Amino acid sequence: MGTAGLETQPSATTYDLEDLVANAWEGKVRVPHFQRDFRWTTQDVLRLFDSVVKGYPIGSLLLWVRKSPAQELTLGRLKIEAPAYEETLWVVDGQQRITSLANALHLHSHFHAPFSLYYDLAERQFIPPPKTREPQHIPLPVLFDLEKLIDWFATEGRSASEYFKEAQRVAKALRQYKVPAYLVRQDDEKILTDIFDRMNNYGKRLSRAEIFSALFAGPEKGADDRLSLSRIADRVADRTGFGTIDTDTILSSILARRGPDPARDIRNEFDPTGRRTPPEFPGEDRDTAYKEGEEALVRAVEFLQNHAGVPHLSLLVYRALLVVLTRFFAHFPEPEANTLRLLRRLYWRVAVSGPAVFKGSFTQVGRVLSARIKKGDEHASVKGLMEAMAEAQPTVPNPERFKTNEATAKVILSAWWSLAPRSLVTGEPYDAQDLSSLLGDQTTAATVAYRIFPRGLSPQQQFLAANRMFLPTDTDPVSELPVLLTQQPVDLDDSTWEAVLGSHCLDRAMLNVLVQGDRNRFLTLRQAAIAAQLRDFLGRMAEWGYEDTPALDSLDLDDLEELDDLSQ
Known part of the structure; x- marks a missing residue:
């Protein structure tokens, strides 16, 4: 030195x-x-x-x-x-x-x-x-x-x-x-x-993203016009309303797009002679990698929003899954309908059973699943992803512990979002724009998951999902939830009010108990309804009982005919 x-x-x-x-x-x-x-x-x-x-x-x-x-x-x-x-x-x-x-x-x-x-x-x-x-x-x-x-x-x-x-x-x-x-x-x-x-x-x-940004910053001249990891995060948020993804996840997504190991050494990323495995996009420079990485990331986010029922970053169970999906949509920008269905199964099976399959080590999820995605072969890739979860058993998280920064609460909130939650005042359903504008860059949904009873419950009851409501609103008087629940708005007819209640795993029987002042009974009834709705939601999204088979057009029918001839 x-x-x-x-x-x-x-x-x-x-x-x-x-x-x-x-x-x-x-x-x-x-x-x-x-x-x-x-x-x-x-x-x-x-x-x-x-x-x-x-x-x-x-x-x-x-x-x-x-x-x-x-x-x-x-x-x-x-x-x-x-x-x-x-x-x-x-x-x-x-x-x-x-x-x-x-x-x-x-x-x-x-x-x-x-x-x-x-x-x-x-x-x-x-x-x-x-x-x-x-x-x-x-x-x-x-x-x-x-x-x-x-x-x-x-x-x-x-x-x-x-x-x-x-x-x-x-x-x-x-x-x-x-x-x-x-x-x-x-x-x-x-x-x-x-x-x-x-x-x-x-x-x-x-952080790894900060080191990468410094290594490949380029000259001072023109820096304001070049993409950076933080600008990609801002642009993806603006384009999708998904929230601002952290730069380490952005970097891992860009790396996953370019090769099967998103945790690889970053110092030789744009030097093919120094890499242990050849790049999947040879000759690509940093600016092109950033631009194409952003596009693949947007497609992955849109899949989560439009197919997997995850409207915002705060409801994303594991960010490693976003990295894997970015790699998949980089190589297969327009997957078949059956592939999208299988990817949805994959997301939810990993979300609820991944800790058991991967022994609680989610540092390896991105590497293990990304390695299953083979450039140029959509069917083999999705098959490989599903086989990685072959040992997964049907699982339903326990709604007795609801903390918005934990996986269980994110799963429950996604299940509630599938009910199209409605305003207790107007009866109108909230939309993704309501959620995005209120949550912004937040990484948890704590500010829109309100406690019905902020005080007066035992510590165990405070953690119950039954004591929470998903209300992405800045106009409804959410500080008065017990009152709102027991007073049907005069301008809402009975059928509309019942639809509002159903969108929050509630019914009139629960509210009658609440009117009588029996909080314990109310929470017990609603907790049972939440557990049932959660089982139904995960059954539909993870499709545990279905065969994870490729689309019919991926099968070689000539080979099937030959086998049929041999059997005769």
Whole structure:
């Protein structure tokens, strides 16, 4: 290891947060294209601002000072037309912090998660977007800008005037907060990437997708126009409404499309001389692999939505199955109807019996099943997939433990979705758009799986599926479920109301018990109905009693005729 490094030591400085954010908005702060994707959640951004106002340290930034051309920049949700500067600040360490500050305090990006934050002047704390805006809830961009702050208290926040001093205090703390930074002045980009690699591998391990993105980032020029793993995730979400798939799954899907082992070594992916097995798409470059991988992934998602009854990522039982399906639809873009039926069986058999077949190790599912898919032979591929589950036994998950981040709840929610759940107020069925708009990028359906009785039950009863309802709505008064269930809306006739109840595994007998105040009996009755509906759903989707045979047109009828002749 050589000892050559920086020609001059980094210089230490501090920035007022107000100046740092202004620099970012003007395009004087830029993020190298090999940086990891932004991955902070709303809670991370809340904690950052809480630390700032409390005067806590938020860590030093490491910034590379260099000349930069005019270009259109993307910083979080911000699009910035940046002019050329003799000196710009390229972020080597601190991207998550700078992106959060610049977006949460800007009027345009403030409307997008995870940057949409408010300050509760009464409770003296930062909060996510409240379901009901109160006068004391002030948006961060307004709080940050003194002129807008004064206008807000003269108009929208007039009734919260008693909190003006608190707003002044927080606004001053934000603007004047000192952010420490080290400035590196060095022309050699290799040294910069070496610093980046060392800082992100001492105590903080990069994800596989981040390593892959850095290895195959390509030149800085044109980076904004090229696909990346995170852009593919965003594009697939926009095209399908399925939600935002994590970049590690995106990468595994792209790799599965190009070869039977999605867990293979990534460093030689586009170098055929360094690969242990030849690529299935020889000569394909990174950009083509990304583009075609996205198309195959979209087809796999559409299969889940339109054939397998999985409308959103939050209901996907195992992401390894999405990787396998991407490989299948890459090689067979338009499968036969019988193949689609068999793939549906496969999904649901793996979903409920996979842990037993694969001994609970789902790290191998993607590899084992992907290896069964043979380029150019649809029938052999689907046959091989079904044979991998030959030992699977009919299984029905236990609905007595309903946790939205676990496989059982995802299966139950898919079963409920097949009933076309209806609004308890209007009687209208919810659609996939309702689900997509409410769940967005969430990985569980916790926000639309409401508890009927949030309190007053034993811990065991709280976990029952019978205490949950699937209601993708932002208008129905879901906080009053016991009341809603016992009061048929006056504008809904009896047949419509019974259809509404049936769409939630309910009936009038259960509601009569609820009206009498017998919660235990109500839960027992509904739990039995849920278990029966779940058995029926899985029976239809997994089709355990059917032969997993190929379509008739895949059989060689000439061979059958020869066998028939020999038997005579």
